[in-house]
Each structure stands twice: as C-alpha cells, then as structure tokens.
Amino acid sequence: MRAADPRTGSEEIQPPQEQPEERYFLEGPKGRGREFYSVLKILWELIKGFRTLHFVGPCVTVFGSARFPPDHPYYELARKMGSRLVGLGFTVMTGGGPGIMEAANRGAKEAGGVSVGCNIVLPMEQKLNAYLDRKLTFNYFFVRKVMLVKYSYAFVVMPGGVGTMDELFEAVTLIQTKKIEGFPVVLMGKEYWAPLVALMHEMVRVGTISRTDLDLLLFTDSIDEAIAHIEKHAVEQFGLVRHKLPRVDADLRRGKGPVTAD
Numbered sequence: 001m002r003a004a005d006p007r008t009g010s011e012e013i014q015p016p017q018e019q020p021e022e023r024y025f026l027e028g029p030k031g032r033g034r035e036f037y038s039v040l041k042i043l044w045e046l047i048k049g050f051r052t053l054h055f056v057g058p059c060v061t062v063f064g065s066a067r068f069p070p071d072h073p074y075y076e077l078a079r080k081m082g083s084r085l086v087g088l089g090f091t092v093m094t095g096g097g098p099g100i101m102e103a104a105n106r107g108a109k110e111a112g113g114v115s116v117g118c119n120i121v122l123p124m125e126q127k128l129n130a131y132l133d134r135k136l137t138f139n140y141f142f143v144r145k146v147m148l149v150k151y152s153y154a155f156v157v158m159p160g161g162v163g164t165m166d167e168l169f170e171a172v173t174l175i176q177t178k179k180i181e182g183f184p185v186v187l188m189g190k191e192y193w194a195p196l197v198a199l200m201h202e203m204v205r206v207g208t209i210s211r212t213d214l215d216l217l218l219f220t221d222s223i224d225e226a227i228a229h230i231e232k233h234a235v236e237q238f239g240l241v242r243h244k245l246p247r248v249d250a251d252l253r254r255g256k257g258p259v260t261a262d
Helices: 032-053 073-088 100-110 141-150 162-176 190-206 211-216 223-236 248-254
Strands: 002-004 011-013 059-063 091-094 115-120 134-138 152-157 185-188 217-220 240-242 259-261
Touching (some): 032 134, 032 141, 059 073, 059 100, 073 091, 073 100, 073 185, 073 223, 100 115, 115 141, 134 141, 152 162, 185 223, 190 211, 190 217, 211 217, 217 223
Parallel strands (some): 091 115, 115 134, 185 217
Antiparallel strands (some): 002 011, 240 259
C-alpha cells in the first residue's frame, strides 16, 4: 500500500494494517419464553410420574443393561431376583426397557407381583417391555431418576453400562449425603463389578471417600444373600408390614401395594 509523504510529495510503502481477529463465543441462554416452556414440560413429567406411581407401594428398583438377551445368564439372574423380591412383598420397579429391566419385570409378573417401568425416550435400545402393570415414558433422564429413587426402599444393581453406573452412583450419592434414607444397595455379579470394587478401595486409600462409604454396598453372587440383606435393611429397618392382596389390578385401584409402611 502506497501513501504520499506530505513533506516530500514522494510515495512511501506503508505496511498493511492488521485486520481485527474474529472471536467466537458460546451461545447464551435461550429466550425466557422458551425456558419457561421447558420448565412447564419438566413440571408436567413430574406431576404425571407422581400421579401414576403414588399407589404402587414400596418398591425395589432394579438397574441393569438393556443389552442382555433372554438366553444370557445375567438375564436369568435378574428374572429370579424379580421373583424373589415379590416374595418379600415389594413392587419391582425398573427402567421399563429390554434386557435386565425386562427380566426383573418378567420375574415379578410371573410371581404374581406388581411390576412397574419408568421408560425413557431414546433413539435406540429403549422400548417398553411386555411385563408391566404400570408404565411411564419420560423425555428427561433426571425426572426419570427421581421416580426410580422416590418410591424405592432398596436398589439392586445388575451388570450394566454407563447408564447403570449413573443410576448406581446417583442412589449412593443420595444415601451418602443423607438426602434419602440409608436404603440397601446390592450389586449382583462379583466378577463383573470387581474392577469397581478395586477402584473404590483406591478411592478410600487416597481419601476421596471414607471407608464407611463401602458399607453402603453389598457385592454378591447369591440371590439368597441379597434377599436376606434387603429383608434386614429395608423390610425390618423401616418397619414394613405385609398385607395379603389377592389381585394386582384391584390392589393398584385401591391405592395399596403389596407392602405398606406402618
């Protein structure tokens, strides 16, 4: 670029001027109207969940992978667990999908108990199984997790992936921080969960959790041990009593579950 020198009238070469650098920023919050609409959708899902599940009775929630087929040993283990939980008098609650969830609901249904599913809208894997007395479908994971925790007196965690891990640690964190009562948490499948056990012991060693936090969890392969643990730390600890109710559908209409609190 050339410019005339006012003193001599001659032209001098001027260095090119630097263009201002373009900067990019993350998009901020949406409009207030859109935010308010989201709040209403969340509120509606909460109300729908509370209204549908209010009368299902004390539950045990079973977490686990949606990917295990009916011929897998973990599927059969979850099916037996669902049946045994009904024997204690609990309603069996799951995420309502296939795999481990279907197995636990199936075991409960076959044993004549109450079977509940809280489904989530996903592009793949997740669809309601055929063994549910009460079922809900949610758009928001966090609302669904509220329902899976709110009505449960114990949690059984079968082998699963990141979703199962999320649900497990959600429950454990709530118990650890005393946001909910000290409900029993049972992890089935010692071999599968062995790396997690090792990690948690490492957490104790470096001080990120306390040694007593490990007492919140029971790791076992035995359904008998798991059921005895739940009976002691849920049924007995919280004073749950049994009521003989002849029909699941009638029970739900009358607002009674298979177990009620004193």
